[in-house]
Amino acid sequence: MDLILWRHAEAQEWTQGCNDMARRLTARGEKQAKRMAGWLDRQLPENTRILVSPAIRTEQTANALGRKFKIRPELEPDSTVAQLLELVQWSQGKGTVLVIGHQPTLGQTIAELIGLQASEFPVKKGAVWWLHKRQQETLVLTVQSPDLL
Secondary structure: OEEEEEEOOOEOOOOOOOOHHHOOEOHHHHHHHHHHHHHHHHHOOOOOEEEEOOOHHHHHHHHHHOOOOEEOHHHOOOOOHHHHHHHHOOOOOOOEEEEEEOOOHHHHHHHHHHOOOOOOOOOOOOOEEEEEEEOOEEEEEEEEOHHHO
8 A cells, every 4th residue: 555645735824813715725735735735646556546635735735746635634733643554554564545635644643653662753734754664664765855856
């Protein structure tokens, strides 16, 4: 199984009283999403399942890819690693799944799957981590940042 974790691109800053789910991408974030989407579109298999948090900024990031996706409440900003892994059916290990979500959940998922001692791992805005499950081990196939494309 391949699991691709894509952190949403740069979004408006959170301020007290604002609706976190309604925050939008900045102009820089829109450019980051387009650059990463162009790279991903050339790499992804046609039958990739794409699952997206219901936050506006993740939907905007997904829209840059131009493929069909499903919005899943299990990927909201306060979701857990267990929720993410159950949603993508990690234990069954089939196919390719792209998840567009948030920190710290994405970093916590990476840390758990590759066996890091830390409970979480930093993932830059707009970055992609591509993981591959092979029997009982998880390999990091690539890490890509929109700033390097």
